[in-house]
Amino acid sequence: MRQAYIAGAGNTAFGRHEGSGALDLMAQAAQRALDDAQLGRADIDGVLCGYATTLPHLMLSTLFCERFSLEPAYAHSVQLGGATGCAMLMLARELVRAGRCGNVLVVAGENRLSGQARDSAIQTLAQVGDADFEVPNGASVPAYYALLASRYMHETGLDEEDLAQFAVLMRTAAVRHPDAHLRTPVGVKDVLASKMICAPLKLLDCCPISDGAMALVVSAGPLGKARVAITGAGQAHRHQHLTAIADTRNYGARDAARRALDEARVRASDIDYLAIYDSFTITLAILIEETGFAERGGSAERVRAGDFAPGGRLPLNTHGGLLSFGHSGVAGGMGHAVEAYRQLAGQAGDRQVVSRTRAFVHGDGGVLSSHVSLVLSRED
Amino acid sequence: MTRPASAPFLEGLQNSVIRYQACTACGAAQTLARYACRSCGSTELQWRTARGAGRVYSVTTVARAPSDEFRPLAPYALAIVELDEGPRLMGHATADARIGDRVIAGFFDFGGRRLVRFTKEA
Numbered sequence: 001m002r003q004a005y006i007a008g009a010g011n012t013a014f015g016r017h018e019g020s021g022a023l024d025l026m027a028q029a030a031q032r033a034l035d036d037a038q039l040g041r042a043d044i045d046g047v048l049c050g051y052a053t054t055l056p057h058l059m060l061s062t063l064f065c066e067r068f069s070l071e072p073a074y075a076h077s078v079q080l081g082g083a084t085g086c087a088m089l090m091l092a093r094e095l096v097r098a099g100r101c102g103n104v105l106v107v108a109g110e111n112r113l114s115g116q117a118r119d120s121a122i123q124t125l126a127q128v129g130d131a132d133f134e135v136p137n138g139a140s141v142p143a144y145y146a147l148l149a150s151r152y153m154h155e156t157g158l159d160e161e162d163l164a165q166f167a168v169l170m171r172t173a174a175v176r177h178p179d180a181h182l183r184t185p186v187g188v189k190d191v192l193a194s195k196m197i198c199a200p201l202k203l204l205d206c207c208p209i210s211d212g213a214m215a216l217v218v219s220a221g222p223l224g225k226a227r228v229a230i231t232g233a234g235q236a237h238r239h240q241h242l243t244a245i246a247d248t249r250n251y252g253a254r255d256a257a258r259r260a261l262d263e264a265r266v267r268a269s270d271i272d273y274l275a276i277y278d279s280f281t282i283t284l285a286i287l288i289e290e291t292g293f294a295e296r297g298g299s300a301e302r303v304r305a306g307d308f309a310p311g312g313r314l315p316l317n318t319h320g321g322l323l324s325f326g327h328s329g330v331a332g333g334m335g336h337a338v339e340a341y342r343q344l345a346g347q348a349g350d351r352q353v354v355s356r357t358r359a360f361v362h363g364d365g366g367v368l369s370s371h372v373s374l375v376l377s378r379e380d
Numbered sequence: 381m382t383r384p385a386s387a388p389f390l391e392g393l394q395n396s397v398i399r400y401q402a403c404t405a406c407g408a409a410q411t412l413a414r415y416a417c418r419s420c421g422s423t424e425l426q427w428r429t430a431r432g433a434g435r436v437y438s439v440t441t442v443a444r445a446p447s448d449e450f451r452p453l454a455p456y457a458l459a460i461v462e463l464d465e466g467p468r469l470m471g472h473a474t475a476d477a478r479i480g481d482r483v484i485a486g487f488f489d490f491g492g493r494r495l496v497r498f499t500k501e502a
Contacts (some may be wrong), residue, residue: 122446132386133412134470136493137458140446147460147470151438154479196443243460243468244411246418 004096006228006345006376007103007219008037009338013179014212014326018114022052022060025109027068029213029331037217039103041068044217046101047075048088050108050330053124054115064107074101081128081365082277083235084108085214085334086372089361090233092218102220108330109213121209128366130241142206142280144242144367146198149282153200155248156289156297160200163281164191165303167204167323170278173310174320176351181210181326205281210326214334216341222379226345232266232375234259242367250290251368257291257360260373266358268292271375273343273359274314275336278321287362288316291373315353318343333363337374344378386413388427393494396487398432400467401425409466432485433501434463439477449491459483461498471496 010032012025026049034041047070049061057063061075074095080087085108092104112121122140129135129144153159168188174180186204194203218230236255239245261268274293278284288299293314302308308316319325319339322332340359342348361374392399401410405422416423437460445454459473461483469485472495477483483498 119447126446130412132384132390137470137472137495138442138445138447138450138453138456139458139470140442140444142444143440143442143446143458146440146442147438147458150440150479151460154438196441198443199441201440241412243470244418 001097002099002220003229004093005219005222006230006341007039007217007223008033009341010036010215011179011335011338012109012213014181014210014328016114017111017211020111020211021115022055022110023064023067025111025211025213026064026107029109029215030068030105030107033105033107033215033217037219037223039217039223041070043103044070044105045073046092046095046104047072048092048104048106049077050084050088051077051079052110053112053121053329054110070105080370080372082279082333083363083365083370083372084330085337086361086363086374087235089216089218089230089337089374090235090372093230093233096218096220104218105215106218107213107215108334110329110331111211112328113209113211115211118209130243134241134243142198142201145280145282146201147242148367149200152248152282152286158285158297158300160192161188162300163200163205163285164188165300166278166281166284167191169303169308170317170321170323173318174324177319177325180320180324181208182324201280201282207279207322207327207332210328210332212326212328212331214331214338216334216338226347227379228341228344229377229379230374231377232260232262232264234263234373236371237369240366240369245368249296251286252371253287253290253362253364253368254292256371256373257362260375264375264377266375271358271360272314273340273356274308274316275340275359275361276316277333277336277362277364278317278323279327281323283364283368284321286368287364291360291362310351310353315343315356318348318351318353336363337361340376344376385415389413392429393496396494398430398463398469398485398496399427400430400463400465402428411467428465430463430465430467434461434483436473436477436479436481436483436498437462437468439473439479441475453490459498469496471498473498474500476500
């Protein structure tokens, strides 16, 4: 089967884009990705896009294509919560490998921050809870993750100061990215002193809501100087709702990671860059541990040891993650893959870490519900 | 007339009882409402009434309510409780509830719905 390569990436800054709609932001990121890949509109024969809570349209992909003047031979949108970005990349790879498409544009973006009232965004997101059993209690996404955190911390001994390490790590990274939403440096004390949202999660344990967009082009041939291929992909979906979680040692991330690593024919120890979904600090801790990049309960120790810093053994989310680069829905979850590609391609500018060849990318949707793992490999 | 899968649970709540599904083939209790048993796949699920007692599996205190409706109630504790019959259920809880505590379900009306609030067993 053919190999699928990432040919280009583009993004808008994350934060507040007053007056811009979802399509406006998607178009900016998509144009930058095409320019980066040095492709014209006629070269794009596949388009995958995410959903936008601020633009709930029946046919977002073709709506975007018309506005952006694309006439692809294949198009649709994908909905898998925070895992959508990774799922689209996995699908784009399959389309290319099967010979269905030559150049697939993967794009997502929305004005999640400025396009609606904050309560409205929170209510929309809370609906990932069960409509009859969970949501009526006055639950929200932070409450679901707080309940997840409460149990996981009870089982593993991770504490609030451990979780704060991840907030500081992500903020320290975002300070170095001009497009990040939150760039004011914070320390562990600031995280611990930030406003309580849902115990044990405080404001700085939670990602912000942002406006912004991300785009990638997945192609049959390596274009340009960097040859970064998607060499493995895997998914797992073991539950939808928090209360239905059966196994706190395998929410699904472990299965997805194993499938991706097996397909790429590599081991976790072969990975030298991490791009992992981080809607909350607890999300990042759990996913790192479950995918095998830290012992259970041991992820914060690796942060303290500097392992996940840009100069460490296993740099993690060097763009600042959802926690500080920002979260604009599907695009937020694509940000990890975009940064992993740039790091592998040697195009991360001032943030460039020493030469990396193999990245593990993981997206999670819902309440650790849907998991998609990818392996990106640089061919020299 | 067909009804939503979760109707017996919601009707139970209005009558201050907690209902759950159990598999008539393998006996497994189900969390939430299902069309098939999560253990054996049988579609023969039967609604039963739980005693309301169980153990706290996880707990949080919601300081930032998600809507105007719930703001007057904040801060409030939410818990996932593992009922003695097996299923897990999300409900409100008293502020002193901790993981591992034995609790019993009570009920309160809020915003036009009847909700569960777990209190520690005496």
